[in-house]
Amino acid sequence: MAMVINKVAVVTGADRGLGYALCEELLLEGWQVFAGQFIPEWTELKDLAYNNPELLKIISLNVASLDSINTAVRTIGEITDHVDMLINNAGINVSDGDIRNGMDFTKTQDIFNVNTLGPIRMVQAFLPIMGSGMKRLCFVSSEAGSISLCNRNSNFGYCMSKTALNMAIKIMFNDLYKDVFTFRIYHPGWLRSYMSGQKSTTGVIEPEESAKAAVPFFIKNNSSEDTLVMVDNKGEEWPF
Numbered sequence: 294m295a296m297v298i299n300k301v302a303v304v305t306g307a308d309r310g311l312g313y314a315l316c317e318e319l320l321l322e323g324w325q326v327f328a329g330q331f332i333p334e335w336t337e338l339k340d341l342a343y344n345n346p347e348l349l350k351i352i353s354l355n356v357a358s359l360d361s362i363n364t365a366v367r368t369i370g371e372i373t374d375h376v377d378m379l380i381n382n383a384g385i386n387v388s389d390g391d392i393r394n395g396m397d398f399t400k401t402q403d404i405f406n407v408n409t410l411g412p413i414r415m416v417q418a419f420l421p422i423m424g425s426g427m428k429r430l431c432f433v434s435s436e437a438g439s440i441s442l443c444n445r446n447s448n449f450g451y452c453m454s455k456t457a458l459n460m461a462i463k464i465m466f467n468d469l470y471k472d473v474f475t476f477r478i479y480h481p482g483w484l485r486s487y488m489s490g491q492k493s494t495t496g497v498i499e500p501e502e503s504a505k506a507a508v509p510f511f512i513k514n515n516s517s518e519d520t521l522v523m524v525d526n527k528g529e530e531w532p533f
């Protein structure tokens with residue numbers, strides 16, 4: 294009998310919210326998943342690993358730390374010889390003030406460090422073990438990064454971090470597309486997730502529902518891969 298070789302994904306920010314739901318969906322699709330754990334005291338991911346011992350491995354992963362990411366690459370490299378798909382999902386959104394009452398620039402920098410520099414660090418560190426796989430780079434961005442649609446008058450750090458992430462993706466695309474890396478940018482919708490530290494009751498879509506839309510978008514091949522688009526949970530394109 295032919296050996297079944299699962300495709301391999303790495304998901305950042307997998308403890309809860311969209312990241313956790315993406316792991317669940319990928320498991321249903323038969324993928325091997327390395328789930329980035331940032332909050333070890335949150336037990337849901339451990340239960341998922343317990344129920345999927347062959348396919349899900351928990352990897353300690355802080356995208357704000359290159360040391361943490363490099364350790365994760367080494368650990369994953371001891372288990373598999375390649376990674377097919379990287380899902381840059383981890384993100385934070387904290388209040389960093391406003392222009393009239395004053396900004397908390399430390400918070401703004403913290404948001405940038407996770408939301409913008411985190412995915413760049415991840416791609417840089419994982420490139421060496423992505424060369425022989427599917428070469429899919431996925432990014433969870435947001436409508437909040439769209440300059441043309443912006444009507445907010447605060448939330449500088451989060452919005453700018455996603456705008457800058459989109460630019461970083463474009464620069465990576467310009468370089469890596471010729472090496473047959475393919476790219477996905479996803480706006481998940483206003484999620485009932487944990488961005489405020491507790492489960493949102495005001496969002497409009499559950500992370501599970503958004504993940505069900507995201508995973509086919511992430512894993513399917515397109516007939517053409519030469520343009521970058523940001524797509525939401527309904528498959529609609531957004532300007533970025």
Ligand SMILES: NC(=O)c1ccc[n+]([C@@H]2O[C@H](COP(=O)([O-])OP(=O)(O)OC[C@H]3O[C@@H](n4cnc5c(N)ncnc54)[C@H](OP(=O)(O)O)[C@@H]3O)[C@@H](O)[C@H]2O)c1
Binds near residue numbers: 330433
């Ligand atoms: N929520 C929305 O409405 C919405 C809308 C558009 C886009 N998005 C994007 O969707 C993605 C997922 O967000 P979510 O709504 O699912 O939020 P979430 O429930 O807060 O999940 C994000 C996960 O990432 C973790 N994380 C935070 N800092 C990290 C770091 N340095 N390294 C690794 N993991 C880290 C979080 O841990 P902590 O809980 O400890 O912070 C949390 O477990 C984010 O990129 C977000 O910007 C969300």
